[in-house]
Amino acid sequence: MTPSNWYNIVPDLPVPPPPPLHPGTRQPVGPDDLAPLFPMELIGQEVSTERYVAIPREVLDVYRLWRPTPLLRARRLEKALGTPARIYYKYEGVSPAGSHKPNTAVPQAYYNAREGVRLLTTETGAGQWGSALAFACAQFDLECRIWMVRASYDQKPYRRSLMQVYGATVHASPSTVTGAGSKILADDPDSPGSLGIAISEAVEVAGANPDARYALGSVLNHVLMHQTVIGEEALAQLEEMPDLIIGCTGGGSNFAGLTFPFLREKLAGNLDVTLRAVEPEACPSFTRGVYAYDFGDTAGFTPLLKMHTLGHGFVPDPIHAGGLRYHGMSPLLSHMYELGLFEAVTKSQTECFEAGVRFARTEGIVPAPEPTHALAETIAEALRCRESGEEKVILTALCGHGHFDLAAYDRYLSGRMRDYALPQERIDEALHDLPG
Amino acid sequence: MTPSNWYNIVPDLPVPPPPPLHPGTRQPVGPDDLAPLFPMELIGQEVSTERYVAIPREVLDVYRLWRPTPLLRARRLEKALGTPARIYYKYEGVSPAGSHKPNTAVPQAYYNAREGVRLLTTETGAGQWGSALAFACAQFDLECRIWMVRASYDQKPYRRSLMQVYGATVHASPSTVTGAGSKILADDPDSPGSLGIAISEAVEVAGANPDARYALGSVLNHVLMHQTVIGEEALAQLEEMPDLIIGCTGGGSNFAGLTFPFLREKLAGNLDVTLRAVEPEACPSFTRGVYAYDFGDTAGFTPLLKMHTLGHGFVPDPIHAGGLRYHGMSPLLSHMYELGLFEAVTKSQTECFEAGVRFARTEGIVPAPEPTHALAETIAEALRCRESGEEKVILTALCGHGHFDLAAYDRYLSGRMRDYALPQERIDEALHDLPG
Numbered sequence: 001m002t003p004s005n006w007y008n009i010v011p012d013l014p015v016p017p018p019p020p021l022h023p024g025t026r027q028p029v030g031p032d033d034l035a036p037l038f039p040m041e042l043i044g045q046e047v048s049t050e051r052y053v054a055i056p057r058e059v060l061d062v063y064r065l066w067r068p069t070p071l072l073r074a075r076r077l078e079k080a081l082g083t084p085a086r087i088y089y090k091y092e093g094v095s096p097a098g099s100h101k102p103n104t105a106v107p108q109a110y111y112n113a114r115e116g117v118r119l120l121t122t123e124t125g126a127g128q129w130g131s132a133l134a135f136a137c138a139q140f141d142l143e144c145r146i147w148m149v150r151a152s153y154d155q156k157p158y159r160r161s162l163m164q165v166y167g168a169t170v171h172a173s174p175s176t177v178t179g180a181g182s183k184i185l186a187d188d189p190d191s192p193g194s195l196g197i198a199i200s201e202a203v204e205v206a207g208a209n210p211d212a213r214y215a216l217g218s219v220l221n222h223v224l225m226h227q228t229v230i231g232e233e234a235l236a237q238l239e240e241m242p243d244l245i246i247g248c249t250g251g252g253s254n255f256a257g258l259t260f261p262f263l264r265e266k267l268a269g270n271l272d273v274t275l276r277a278v279e280p281e282a283c284p285s286f287t288r289g290v291y292a293y294d295f296g297d298t299a300g301f302t303p304l305l306k307m308h309t310l311g312h313g314f315v316p317d318p319i320h321a322g323g324l325r326y327h328g329m330s331p332l333l334s335h336m337y338e339l340g341l342f343e344a345v346t347k348s349q350t351e352c353f354e355a356g357v358r359f360a361r362t363e364g365i366v367p368a369p370e371p372t373h374a375l376a377e378t379i380a381e382a383l384r385c386r387e388s389g390e391e392k393v394i395l396t397a398l399c400g401h402g403h404f405d406l407a408a409y410d411r412y413l414s415g416r417m418r419d420y421a422l423p424q425e426r427i428d429e430a431l432h433d434l435p436g
Numbered sequence: 437m438t439p440s441n442w443y444n445i446v447p448d449l450p451v452p453p454p455p456p457l458h459p460g461t462r463q464p465v466g467p468d469d470l471a472p473l474f475p476m477e478l479i480g481q482e483v484s485t486e487r488y489v490a491i492p493r494e495v496l497d498v499y500r501l502w503r504p505t506p507l508l509r510a511r512r513l514e515k516a517l518g519t520p521a522r523i524y525y526k527y528e529g530v531s532p533a534g535s536h537k538p539n540t541a542v543p544q545a546y547y548n549a550r551e552g553v554r555l556l557t558t559e560t561g562a563g564q565w566g567s568a569l570a571f572a573c574a575q576f577d578l579e580c581r582i583w584m585v586r587a588s589y590d591q592k593p594y595r596r597s598l599m600q601v602y603g604a605t606v607h608a609s610p611s612t613v614t615g616a617g618s619k620i621l622a623d624d625p626d627s628p629g630s631l632g633i634a635i636s637e638a639v640e641v642a643g644a645n646p647d648a649r650y651a652l653g654s655v656l657n658h659v660l661m662h663q664t665v666i667g668e669e670a671l672a673q674l675e676e677m678p679d680l681i682i683g684c685t686g687g688g689s690n691f692a693g694l695t696f697p698f699l700r701e702k703l704a705g706n707l708d709v710t711l712r713a714v715e716p717e718a719c720p721s722f723t724r725g726v727y728a729y730d731f732g733d734t735a736g737f738t739p740l741l742k743m744h745t746l747g748h749g750f751v752p753d754p755i756h757a758g759g760l761r762y763h764g765m766s767p768l769l770s771h772m773y774e775l776g777l778f779e780a781v782t783k784s785q786t787e788c789f790e791a792g793v794r795f796a797r798t799e800g801i802v803p804a805p806e807p808t809h810a811l812a813e814t815i816a817e818a819l820r821c822r823e824s825g826e827e828k829v830i831l832t833a834l835c836g837h838g839h840f841d842l843a844a845y846d847r848y849l850s851g852r853m854r855d856y857a858l859p860q861e862r863i864d865e866a867l868h869d870l871p872g
Contacts (some may be wrong), residue, residue, distance in 0.1 A: 054446075061511075062800075065508070065512075065799060065801075066800070072501070076575070096799075096801055096802075098839070102800075135800055138798075139512070139800075148542075157842075157843075157846075158839075158842035158846075159596075159844040160847055161842035161843070161849075162802065162839075162842055164845075164846070164849055165796050165797075165802055165842070165845050165849065166792055166796060166797060179647035275609075293867055357601055360532075360574075360602060361601075361602060362574075363531075363532075363540075363576075364498075364501045364531075364532025364571055365501075365532055366598065389723075401839075403534070403598075403837075403840065404839065404842075406593075406594035406598055406601070406840075407593075407594065407597070408598075409597055409601050410593075410597040410600070413597075413600055413601065
């Protein structure tokens with residue numbers, strides 16, 4: 001039932017996405033530019049124009065521990081809302097690390113190990129990606145070093161413990177073990193960190209060690225492609241095709257993973273479906289960012305990526321959905337947004353946690369803060385259907401559980417959670433520093 | 437695939453188990469004695485001699501959220517151990533509360549609601565049972581009040597938050613809101629609590645309120661029967677029959693749930709299988725307790741139960757496997773142990789966590805401290821098979837995940853975890869107070 005291929009949407013798009021550029025020459029980056037950071041197989045997948053890439057047997061052997069994941073109809077939630085809408089959710093929280101992230105962590109670790117790499121470095125926000133990579137590295141005997149955004153490191157000590165149970169080393173970011181981290185700390189010793197800063201630290205260490213490579217948990221084409229196992233399974237599992245698919249977006253891999261196989265069917269004329277991305281009010285790259293070339297990290301170590309960005313210097317407020325606190329967006333999804341292939345909306349933090357509690361009390365699963373964004377929009381849509389009487393079929397991406405986010409739920413339930421308004425000046429200021 | 441009946445092993449036993457006695461009259465308790473605490477349907481199930489009880493549709497509708505649960509072969513663990521043994525595990529951690537406990541919480545909440553009860557009270561050790569009952573009460577619109585053993589309340593604040601997400605009220609036990617709790621606190625303001633004390637508190641509150649009843653998460657016959665969905669599913673899922681089944685025992689419901697359907701086949705002559713219970717060195721009721729009538733709680737509010745007990749006044753050391761910190765044992769399992777139907781062994785806390793880390797790094801799942809006892813014995817058996825060359829088929833009960841126990845893993849990984857020797861005098865002293 002788990003698919004035997006990943007789906008690459010790039011060759012099916014009407015216009016190819018713009019390439020990443022070298023920040024110095026402004027020319028498209030080539031394999032040699034990326035070789036210090038990624039193994040050749042993943043560099044090949046990043047620029048592949050093949051529609052399907054076979055999933056290696058060694059990867060399927062690990063996927064088997066939790067895949068296929070459940071596709072459930074939220075009958076108890078529907079009943080509580082009194083809606084004629086039919087709500088389905090694809091639940092990735094049954095994976096070892098508790099989210100969709102191992103879908104790409106496992107192949108990334110596998111390809112690196114196969115090419116002789118000894119150490120993988122990475123960043124993590126909420127800790128979802130870090131624990132996924134730590135788990136994956138344990139499967140292929142790789143050393144793993146993780147820079148965890150300070151705000152999440154402090155809010156979620158047990159995510160750190162989980163990475164350590166899997167055998168990884170975890171640094172709070174900004175850290176003093178890298179030049180990039182030390183520089184930030186010199187300017188702001190109390191920096192809450194950000195994904196952009198943590199990426200700079202992990203990239204710096206990987207780049208300086210020939211036995212090491214870097215692994216990214218979202219944003220890049222190959223990462224989005226690995227996640228399409230979610231959508232392929234959902235296509236096969238659903239009893240009826242959705243009218244609307246809703247997923248949260250941080251770097252975009254969860255949204256892409258569920259929607260791309262459905263979009264393939266839509267582009268082929270087999271399906272009429274609307275896709276909707278949901279992002280946090282505090283970090284609205286699609287809805288309030290610009291579409292421009294920018295760095296993927298804060299320090300400016302990465303190639304220039306054409307994407308929806310709030311500026312690489314933008315540090316989002318410390319909302320609990322740490323996995324969505326990223327200044328940029330997947331270049332592939334950004335391109336597709338410009339092509340009009342999906343919509344985007346924002347949700348406030350408290351509205352999201354309200355949806356999370358509602359979902360837990362009806363369907364039993366306590367969602368991670370990230371997918372509560374999708375649930376908040378799903379509930380809003382289901383309530384609109386109650387008004388209109390429309391029997392809409394909604395599919396939503398429940399990309400992880402919130403077992404390590406109970407401190408955030410505690411804050412919400414005790415009335416101590418706040419929302420963050422984002423003044424336009426903060427965005428304008430960060431966009432001032434766009435390269436070139 | 438989820439069974440449509442629970443299996444009651446009592447009519448299949450060669451000798452019926454001894455009845456609970458009224459502590460005053462020493463006569464078997466009747467339905468009237470139990471009516472203030474339990475709904476009539478559960479009282480009927482407690483003494484039932486029917487082999488099968490149909491699972492109500494409303495209960496199956498909730499089971500469907502996570503059942504059937506996965507039955508997996510631990511190929512990666514086998515490989516790491518270099519054993520010819522084949523290891524299978526039945527994983528109950530995919531339930532909303534993360535353990536096997538909702539299997540009985542849901543029917544208990546359902547029957548209570550059907551009989552007009554408004555409030556359920558209970559105790560919880562590690563918090564597994566409390567969060568299961570909180571979830572179940574949310575499904576049937578019941579109020580839920582939970583007394584959580586102080587040692588666990590302090591070690592696992594996020595289990596408390598989980599119960600609150602599901603809408604329950606949580607008290608640290610001993611608490612000042614009951615007579616039983618206040619009395620203990622007067623003697624020992626720093627009491628770490630115990631399941632026995634927490635039971636006294638929950639029973640006291642339920643007994644004093646005609647709209648309230650009490651729910652127990654283990655020990656009783658009807659609880660063990662509800663858990664047989666685990667074993668029935670495993671019987672249907674396994675590709676080959678086990679030579680050995682290993683499960684941890686606190687009150688006994690997890691062990692009974694997995695093993696009873698296999699034992700039915702063994703008693704019918706269809707299967708040759710060895711069953712082995714694993715208990716903590718710090719709370720060894722089977723292996724170092726006596727088989728005698730004793731109270732199920734500390735204060736002496738319950739009927740007298742014939743069981744393996746360390747004495748109702750015994751307070752186990754604060755090991756992290758809070759769900760196994762109980763002075764007694766299921767009377768039904770105790771009777772069956774006397775009949776020689778299974779074996780029992782003990783494991784130390786550090787050996788268990790070593791097994792837990794080993795399992796996480798190979799199979800991905802971080803186990804709760806309770807099932808690490810079963811895993812430690814499973815690994816020991818697999819290593820014996822490596823010596824003997826025996827291709828033994830082992831089935832183990834992985835009754836829950838350890839996502840709320842990462843602080844304990846942190847202690848273990850940092851070398852700060854200790855074991856607890858249990859001097860015979862402590863047991864002798866507690867047994868001094870056995871009733872009658």
